[in-house]
Amino acid sequence: xxxFAANLNTGFKEYPFYERFQKAAELGFGAVELPGLxxxxxxxxxxxxxxAGVKVVQFNFCDGNMAAGDRGMASHPAKQAExxxxxxxxxxxxxxxxxxxxxxxxxxxxxxxxxxxxxxxLVENLKWAMPLLEKAKLPMxxxxxxxxxxxxxxxxxxxxxxDVIQRVGSPWLKFQYDVYHMQRTExxxxxxxxxxxxxxxxxxxxxxxxxxxxxxxxxxxxxxxGALEATGYDGYVGLEYLPDPDTATGxxxxxxxxxxxxxxxxxxx
Numbered sequence: 001x002x003x004f005a006a007n008l009n010t011g012f013k014e015y016p017f018y019e020r021f022q023k024a025a026e027l028g029f030g031a032v033e034l035p036g037l038x039x040x041x042x043x044x045x046x047x048x049x050x051x052a053g054v055k056v057v058q059f060n061f062c063d064g065n066m067a068a069g070d071r072g073m074a075s076h077p078a079k080q081a082e083x084x085x086x087x088x089x090x091x092x093x094x095x096x097x098x099x100x101x102x103x104x105x106x107x108x109x110x111x112x113x114x115x116x117x118x119x120x121x122l123v124e125n126l127k128w129a130m131p132l133l134e135k136a137k138l139p140m141x142x143x144x145x146x147x148x149x150x151x152x153x154x155x156x157x158x159x160x161x162x163d164v165i166q167r168v169g170s171p172w173l174k175f176q177y178d179v180y181h182m183q184r185t186e187x188x189x190x191x192x193x194x195x196x197x198x199x200x201x202x203x204x205x206x207x208x209x210x211x212x213x214x215x216x217x218x219x220x221x222x223x224x225x226g227a228l229e230a231t232g233y234d235g236y237v238g239l240e241y242l243p244d245p246d247t248a249t250g251x252x253x254x255x256x257x258x259x260x261x262x263x264x265x266x267x268x269x
Contacts, residue, residue: 001261002229004254005057007204007240009035010211011247018044021052027251028259033204033238034059036066037093046096056099057236058141058202062086063105071145071153072105075122077113087129091136100236101201103141103176106164108152118154123167130170141176141202146184156185158192162199174201178240183208183219190227197231206241213241213250215269221253226264 006012006029012020017040024032032054037045049056062083064070073079083104090102110118126142133140144161145153155161161175177200179189186192193200205225207217214221225237243250251259258266 001263002225002233003031003236003261004029004259005031005033005055005236005238006259007033007238009033010206010240011243011250014247018048021048021054023247025052025054027248028256029054030260031055031057031236033057033236033240036060036063038063042093042096046093049097056094056097057238058099058101058103059090059093060103060105061090064107069152070108071150072107074104074125074142075107075118075154076110077121079107080121080125083125084128087132091132091138094138095136099138101139101141101174103143103202105143105145106154109154119164122154123164126164126168126173127170130168130172133172134170139172139174139201141174143176143178144181144185145178146181148184149181158182158186158196162196165199175199176202176204178204178206179219179221179224180204180206180208180211180241189219189224193224193228194231197233200233200235202235202238203228203233204238204240210244211242212244213239213253214267215253216244222264222267222269225267229264 006024008020012023015023037059062073064073073083094102106122142161144155144158147153147156165173165175207214207219209217253268255266
């Protein structure tokens, strides 16, 4: 069975942020994933999640100014203190919400820094965080993004992300496999999932082109999610897509009584 998490950043935009938790519950979800929370009142976030009775699967931290092109800072030496403080704050918040995991974006390429040096710094930073995560029993995700939508991002292919994870060498660091991003970057979705499933801790989905719900584009999601299910994957599938034309309509592919768990055969695609 596959477990699903509503994304309260790309979806549910018809509602104020703190109301989205309850709306997700009303639409049949038992779990949600969140964006970076720096702009929100954390007490209100915790309160909203508890009131709605939904599981917080994960949230981002230390994203930087996304609108200005930032995509994290874990690989930026000048921002080491900020990122490391962010790890500690994220662990504390995750414990308050009983979140399953946290997600850190790697950061964009630093033109003045050789790539090998920047990657080595990323590995060093991540290694620093592992004992804290192990003590908290809290996994961290590391994500690759497509370079078309995220110009200059450091990690754009699955192999690049997996290489960093293997160099860190901790079970508390996992790869976040985003089907949409990897379709745009490299394709070969099912074979890549099968080959790397031991390192994959979270999956996100959207169709291509358009980044809308499954069934609106070229990705055969019944096949892809069926292959994921067959691996025995026990993480969540986050619905990080832009629903078209609205959130409720954009959920037509996932029957209401299957929004907590479902098999690939249950999907309306």
